[in-house]
Amino acid sequence: MSKLLRDPAIRSLLNRMPNNVQNTFTDEQLTHLKVAIGARQWGDHAVDFRGVAKVLKYRYYFVVLMGRNRRELSGKEKKISAIIQTCLISLFTFFIVIFLLLTIYLVKSALGIDLFEDYSLGVWSWFKGLLK
Template sequence: MNIKNDPAINSFLQRMPEKVQKTFTDEQLMHLKVAIGARQWGKHKVDFRFVLSFFSYRYYIVFLSGRNRRDLSVGEQRVSIYFQALFVALVALFSSCIFLLVIYMFKSALGIDIFDDYSSGVWSWFKELFK
């Protein structure tokens, strides 16, 4: 990949005369990208910034959210996989609970009793909502 096609470097080079642009080597541009890359925020879907004053101190708070375009380290990839697995497990658990509740409500609406003289009270509560 040609470093001059990189969006950050291209934007950087467009702000200077063409004869100066041509004087940079690819190695110099790579080092410039590393140096200015940490300062580029880019555009985020959520970009919330404010300053909080506390007595004589001022603190800035930044909340950014958007698509991650960075390369993840091995440790970050591992943590990401664990959180994805946890998220999928929680969604599956929530979906299963909702499914079981719908099946239970359907069974109760049809008047089917699995255990004689036992009710969890969910059907009674649900009927009371619509009286």
């Protein structure tokens, strides 16, 4: 069985035909059918927002679709995805570290521990001002 015959869209189309007709399609014909079906078939998306906006005498339609990407990514897309993912993880890690350092500093200040005599970053004073 060819890979195209296992495709859900092709399988759905072929299941609506008699068996003797199903077996007459070549792989090339099935490929063209898949392209033609795929152009119309959106599938289910986590976000599917469609609307029409009227501006002066013209009407414009808009579509916002978001969901999990099920396509196979090209090499360039994989590289861009890896860079973006690395940046997001780095940014998240940076904010977590800053939050933890701030928390440790506030706990240290609340306990009255001074690492350097007569020196303060002013964070404890600012935090106490927020609590008032």
